[in-house]
Amino acid sequence: MPAAALAPSPDTPAALAVERVSLSFGGVVALSEVDLSVAPGEIRAIIGPNGAGKSSLLNVVSGLYKPDQGRVWLSGHSFAQTPTDRLAHLGVARTFQNLALFKGLSVLDNVASGLTHSLRAGVLAQIVGSPLARREKRAVEERAEEAIAFFHLDSYRDRPVGGLPYGVQKRVELARALIARPHLLLLDEPMAGMTLTEKRELTGYIRAVRDRHNTTIVLIEHDIGVVMGLSDRIAVLDYGRRIADGTPEEIRNNQTVIDAYLGVAHDLEAGEGI
Numbered sequence: 001m002p003a004a005a006l007a008p009s010p011d012t013p014a015a016l017a018v019e020r021v022s023l024s025f026g027g028v029v030a031l032s033e034v035d036l037s038v039a040p041g042e043i044r045a046i047i048g049p050n051g052a053g054k055s056s057l058l059n060v061v062s063g064l065y066k067p068d069q070g071r072v073w074l075s076g077h078s079f080a081q082t083p084t085d086r087l088a089h090l091g092v093a094r095t096f097q098n099l100a101l102f103k104g105l106s107v108l109d110n111v112a113s114g115l116t117h118s119l120r121a122g123v124l125a126q127i128v129g130s131p132l133a134r135r136e137k138r139a140v141e142e143r144a145e146e147a148i149a150f151f152h153l154d155s156y157r158d159r160p161v162g163g164l165p166y167g168v169q170k171r172v173e174l175a176r177a178l179i180a181r182p183h184l185l186l187l188d189e190p191m192a193g194m195t196l197t198e199k200r201e202l203t204g205y206i207r208a209v210r211d212r213h214n215t216t217i218v219l220i221e222h223d224i225g226v227v228m229g230l231s232d233r234i235a236v237l238d239y240g241r242r243i244a245d246g247t248p249e250e251i252r253n254n255q256t257v258i259d260a261y262l263g264v265a266h267d268l269e270a271g272e273g274i
């Protein structure tokens with residue numbers, strides 16, 4: 001998608017906006033007046049050296065942290081603190097750095113668990129199998145099958161997740177996050193711990209999700225090659241401040257960014273993308 005088409009305008013409200021967000025832990029400034037605007041359907045990476053504030057920003061967006069000041073805009077609503085319990089209803093899903101799957105459950109059950117928040121039938125109705133509960137169960141299973149097919153997980157469908165290769169587990173996690181059809185998907189270091197082949201594969205799936213469903217994707221990622229190849233735009237944090245925001249090409253040539261990364265400047269230049 002061309003970057004120019006992504007610039008938010010009054011006619012196309014941002015899928016996510018962060019407005020002058022600041023956050024401190026005791027004396028440590030994690031975020032300082034950070035602004036961010038992500039257009040619908042955009043893939044936006046947030047990068048920066050260790051301790052730059054990337055996770056803090058994602059945690060503010062998803063409501064795990066309340067900023068000292070500033071606001072978060074999601075689906076046209078503005079929050080001083082994002083309500084975590086309403087995240088799914090706001091069309092937001094996230095994955096975590098460490099896999100948070102039910103290891104003993106099958107791929108199908110793990111993927112289906114991404115929709116439990118939306119069930120209207122109570123626990124008792126589910127146990128006795130009321131008509132509503134049965135209808136909901138069928139609908140959830142259909143959606144889970146769809147997600148399993150999309151991520152080519154068919155051959156693992158009934159296997160416990162715990163014994164599957166790491167790259168496959170990551171795909172299950174993505175399928176679970178996407179079964180609720182979020183507008184905005186937050187990915188926390190999705191490529192961590194992966195082999196090059198697994199990274200290539202997952203990069204393809206992330207792109208396919210955006211292309212197929214126009215899902216807005218915000219990811220924190222340390223692998224600069226992945227970031228350069230996958231993102232429409234990249235925001236760079238350093239010491240809690242946003243020091244740059246632009247296309248991969250702009251970021252690659254930004255002297256402030258190169259200085260912030262000093263030791264890894266070579267990676268920025270060399271990052272060819274996957």
Ligand SMILES: Nc1ncnc2c1ncn2[C@@H]1O[C@H](COP(=O)(O)OP(=O)(O)OP(=O)(O)O)[C@@H](O)[C@H]1O
Binds near residue numbers: 025048051053056
């Ligand atoms: N819960 C917390 N309690 C205290 N300090 C915190 C907490 N979370 C983050 N910090 C501090 O805030 C700053 C930003 O941390 P954050 O984890 O957001 O950075 P990061 O860019 O995600 O780093 P990394 O790439 O190493 O994960 C760091 O100085 C960190 O020590």
